[in-house]
Amino acid sequence: MKRAICVAALLGVGTLAAPAMGGGVEWIDWTVGTNDYPSSVVVGQFGGPFTGIGATYTGGAENYQTNGGNYYWTPLSTYTNFAVSNAPGSPDDIELSHWNVTHTVTFTQPVTNPFMAISSLGSPTTFTTWTFNAPFAILSSGAGYFGTGPLVQGPNNxxxxxxxxxxxEFQGTFTSISWTVLHGENFAAFTVGIIPAPGAASLLGLGALAATRRRR
Structure with missing residues (x-):
């Protein structure tokens, strides 16, 4: 019986530690900013379980939306996937067009595996490349507000x-993410989101295992 309990506890650790699928992302609420190229600054705050965590964009924003505007995060199928169950809920975004500047999002405290939603990177006649300082995975890609081109992962992030x-999805724990742009264009929008890490569930599983060992 003790062996069975121990096996169950071990299985519980594995189950609880697994990454959550289809989780609800807390997309940032961009609140205030300036688009004074090349020293634009846009500030935002996360809500829900991340109240008190914020982020600041610096770089060469052409424009930004903090209170209404065009909703570019459509169709829903492009902005949801196995890891993200909800597209950004508001039109909030930061809009880029310049290429000879470094773009940076800095978080007020470390965040794990943050997300970036992107609308209209490049144009039908211009391939635009964003090169990041961190590895990432493309979770979903498809039709958008302006066109239907895919996102393609190239070499060197x-x-x-x-x-x-x-x-x-950027893979790791970050206090900031930066990127440069090859080939400027008229418009490309982005926003960022975060989701609870599975660490708390892992601790619960380890606690169950420790309790089982004490009973032996």
Whole structure:
């Protein structure tokens, strides 16, 4: 019986530690900013379980939306996937067009596996490349507000689009993410989101295992 309990506890650790699938992402609420190229600054805050965590964009924003505007995060199928169950809930975004500047999002405290939603990277006649300072995965890609081009992962943490739309996940724990742009264009929008890490569930599983060992 003791062996069976121990096996069950071990299985519980594995189950609880697994990453959550289809989780609800807390997308940032961009609240205030300036688009004074090349020293634009846009500030935002996360809500829900992340109240008190914020982020600041610096770089060369052409425009930004903090209170209404065009909703570019459509169709839903492009901005949801096995890891993200909800597209950004508001039109909030930061819009880029310049290429000769470094773009950076800095978080007020470390975040794990953050997401980036992107609308209209590149144009039907111009492939635009964003090269990041961190590895990422393309979670979903497809039709968008302006066109239907995919996002394509290139070498050396680069992302290529010709009207590309979709969601990225950056893999690791970050206090900031930076990228440069090859080939400027008229418009590309992005926003960022975070989701609870599975660490708390892992601790619960380890606690169950420790309790079982004490009973032996």
């Amino acid at each position: 680069s992302l290529v689009g010709a009207e590309g739309n979709g969601v990225l």
